[in-house]
Amino acid sequence: MHDGHRSRIRKKFILNGLDNFEDHEILELALFYAIPRKNTNVIAHELLEKFGTVDAIFDAPLNMLKEIEGIGESAAIFIKMISGLARVYMERKFKSNEKAPDMSDINNKITLKFIGRMEELVVLVLLDAKGKVIYDGVVNKGTVNAVDIYARKIIELIVLYNASSVILAHNHPSGFAVPSVEDVESTAKLNKVLCSMNVNLLDHIIVADGDYVSLRECGIKDVFE
Numbered sequence: 239m240h241d242g243h244r245s246r247i248r249k250k251f252i253l254n255g256l257d258n259f260e261d262h263e264i265l266e267l268a269l270f271y272a273i274p275r276k277n278t279n280v281i282a283h284e285l286l287e288k289f290g291t292v293d294a295i296f297d298a299p300l301n302m303l304k305e306i307e308g309i310g311e312s313a314a315i316f317i318k319m320i321s322g323l324a325r326v327y328m329e330r331k332f333k334s335n336e337k338a339p340d341m342s343d344i345n346n347k348i349t350l351k352f353i354g355r356m357e358e359l360v361v362l363v364l365l366d367a368k369g370k371v372i373y374d375g376v377v378n379k380g381t382v383n384a385v386d387i388y389a390r391k392i393i394e395l396i397v398l399y400n401a402s403s404v405i406l407a408h409n410h411p412s413g414f415a416v417p418s419v420e421d422v423e424s425t426a427k428l429n430k431v432l433c434s435m436n437v438n439l440l441d442h443i444i445v446a447d448g449d450y451v452s453l454r455e456c457g458i459k460d461v462f463e
Contacts (some may be wrong), residue, residue, distance in 0.1 A: 261292050272316035283307040296321040321354025352409045352445045360408045364401035374400050407443035415446040426461045
């Protein structure tokens with residue numbers, strides 16, 4: 239019976255993709271490839287009952303995933319891989335060196351760096367004199383509650399890539415895309431250092447739940463002066 243059900247789900251995907259799939263069917267299909275000999279329909283429903291939504295399942299900690307009957311180490315790792323794979327796919331798909339992107343392009347790309355991230359991260363984007371992105375990556379990992387911005391590492395990368403401009407970003411995994419007092423103070427300090435190097439700090443982006451806020455657009459006095 240399971241084989242026939244799996245065959246129907248696969249055929250449904252082949253014909254229409256995931257457009258007409260219910261959440262539990264999406265999970266079923268994914269779990270076919272991690273749990274070959276169990277009823278993934280039951281497991282999918284138990285996952286949804288525990289975590290509520292598909293995205294919450296993909297972001298759940300390994301130890302909590304393994305609390306579901308039928309989810310072992312391999313299946314839990316497979317589930318955790320999905321958000322990471324989505325992030326890598328989106329980053330690679332929209333990466334382009336053909337033209338200098340505008341700030342909206344860059345900010346949208348930055349938000350992709352935080353897909354599925356449950357810890358606080360600092361992301362650095364470096365641009366050359368023509369405004370093309372020459373580096374983008376995670377430069378620091380912190381805790382859920384706080385993250386330090388290491389100016390020394392940022393300066394080293396600026397020198398290494400001979401960058402003219404910088405965009406900084408970090409996330410609030412369990413909060414809102416609203417800059418804190420600490421965010422404002424750390425940005426102002428970093429800006430002073432970069433100004434002494436004739437490097438322009440274009441913005442500091444705060445990311446949360448797929449949304450972002452530009453510190454520059456907030457108009458907070460003296461931060462970028």
